[in-house]
Amino acid sequence: MLNAVLKHIPENNRFERIWKLAQVDFKKRYYNDKLGLIWALINPLSQIAIYYFVFTVVLEKDEENFVPFLFSGLIMWIAFSEATKTGANILTNKKYLIENIQFNWIDLYLSHMTSIFMGLMFNLVAYFGTVIILGVSVGSHFLLFPLVLLNWFILTTAVVIILSLLNPIFEDIKHIWAIVILVGFWVSGIFFAGSFYLTEYEWMIHLNPFVGILLNTRACLLEGNEFYLPLFIENMAASIGLLVLAIFLLKKYSKKVAEFI
Amino acid sequence: MGDYSIDIKNLSKTFSFHEKETSIAKKLASLVTKAKKNRVLSDINLQINKGEVIGIIGKNGSGKSTLLKLILGVIEPDEGSSMKTDGKILRLALGLGFDMNLTARDNIYVNGAILGMSFKTIGKAFNDIINFAEIENFVDTPLKFFSSGMRSRLSFAIAIHAEADIYLIDEFFGDVGDEIFKQKSQKAFENNLLSGKTILLVSHSLETIYELSDRVYVLKEGSGKMFEDVDAAIEYYLN
Known part of the structure; x- marks a missing residue:
């Protein structure tokens, strides 16, 4: 369907190159795997199963709609983590382009982010399937979700650009970033509701923009969550x-x- | 710019670098110590007319690749250098961005898009590319199952459809297959690219340089000299 839409867009080599590189990057991630794209789904689902077990069975956390709560947070975080970790190497991986053609480097980032975004969209479709099966409603601010996604896209792109510029000069950055991602995983609100941050650790909301992105993601994707406009x-x-x-x-x-x- | 396609004056390039240290203490120290410098190109002056084919020869490490990167604008020259170029520049290298896991069809579109072709242009040239590369029965086969000769033929077939005003051609005829295909390639190259386009041809093959160049620029230890006479250039290079 997307290809049918693309046929009607005026011929533009720059756009086509960005799209083709994104398409190939996305394809390459799952090309050699027997289950192909299914892995894009298995990754968050297996994490949800593990954390659901840990939090509800081991730690006896009792929260309503914990599965879609976890799902919505995890897919946004996994996409961010994947985008930044692989994006840090983008200039080295695309050396063949940089050394051979004249083009705006922004195109590299746009194709990378488009490829990551395609994976995120795939997971979001799976999320909507899950909430339908569980009989849960999406959030009352659902129509604001494109804005939250835009916020995610801008933040992630900025981080990818900075990391990719640092990586060729200071290769240790990938180890430092792995630690940041690990810490971020536990302090960005994947497991905790907005009230936890607002009452206990409000400063963290202002220090880590991802907390706000996840709070507002849930306001859009899961019933009973408030949209924090000033935070957005x-x-x-x-x-x-x-x-x-x-x-x-x-x-x-x-x-x-x-x-x- | 006048009739010049490339106009380079007093171009120099110095790289700064730190030695690759193995101990952590030395690595940390290198963060604050002064970098070493290596001047790769020195006072290069080069004026190339539109439509000219300039052969560039020089031993390994003479600065050929650095010169191409500077012309393409990938890296910056030292202060005081002047470089003007007129038109879209493309460096043609075989197999640019080929992915062994993708089919020939996919690679033609990716490679073509990288080389500045629109999807429409690639679509029009698709059958020519397949026929020229002689891979009619392997269009939807992943490249990892191709022989190196098939990959080289495909790569060449796509590259000759590229669209630019200035071509930087680096060891293009190195490995395009058997003698018959080599002759076919050279003919296609002459028909497609030698038609009014400016070409900088880098090659270790003096035969290729001799056959295609209007003038030859010889690089020796970072300095360059232009020769109107190809024979004289080759003699200077060999001595």
Whole structure:
């Protein structure tokens, strides 16, 4: 269907290149696997099963709709984690492009993020399937979800650009980032409701934009969750600010970084 | 720019680097110590007219690849260098971005898109590419099942359809298959790319340089000299 839509878009080599690279990246991730795309689904589902067991059986946490609660948080975090970890190596992996054609490096990031976004969309479809099976309603702010996704996209793109510029010069960054991702996994609100942060650790909400993204994701995707508009505005402003900084660094240092690739 | 396609004046390039340290203490120390410098190109002056084919020869480490990267704008020259280029530049290398797990069909679209072709153009050239590469029965076969000759033929067949004003061609005829295909490739190259396009041809094959170049630029230890006479250039290079 997407290809049918694309046929009607005016011919544009730049757009086509971004799309083709994204498509191939997405395909390559699952190409050699017997189960193919199913793995994109098995990964979050297996994590949900493990954490559901740990939290509800071992720790006896009693929360309503805990499965969709976990699911919605995990898919946003997994996409962020995958985008930033693989994105850190993007310049090295795409060296053949950088050294052979004239193009805007932004295209590399757009194709990478498009590929990650395709995986996220696939998981979101699985999420909606799950809530239908469980008989749970989506959130009352569902129509605001594209804005939350946009916020996620801007923040993730900015982080990917900065990491990818640092990685060729300071290779240790990938180890540091692995630790950040591990810590972020436990402090970004995948397992805890908004009230926990708002009453106990409000400062963390302002320090870590992902907390706000997850709170508002649930306001859109799961019934009974509140949408925090001031927090959304704050996160969006911070994400745009970070993206502006990332693009500035990219423009200023890309040719210097190219010497290290 | 006038009639110049590439106009380079006093171009130099110095790389700064730290030695690869093995101990943690030395690694940490390298964060604050001064980097070593290596001047790879020194005062290069090069004016290339539109439609000219310039052969570039030089031993390994003479600065050929650095010069191509500078012309393409991947890296920055030292301060005081001047470089102007006119038009879209493309570096043609065989197998650019080929993915062994993807089919020939997929690779044609990816490779073509990378080389600046629109999907429409690739679609029009698709059958020509397949026929030229002689892989009619393997269009939907992953490249990992291709012989190296088949991959080279496919790569060449796509590359000659690329669209640009200036081509930087790096060891293009190195491994395109048997003698018959080599002759076919050279003919296609002459028909498709030698038609008014500016070409910088880097090759260790003096035969290729001799046959295709209008002038030859010889790089020796970072410095360059232009020769109008191809024979004289080859003699200077060999001595």
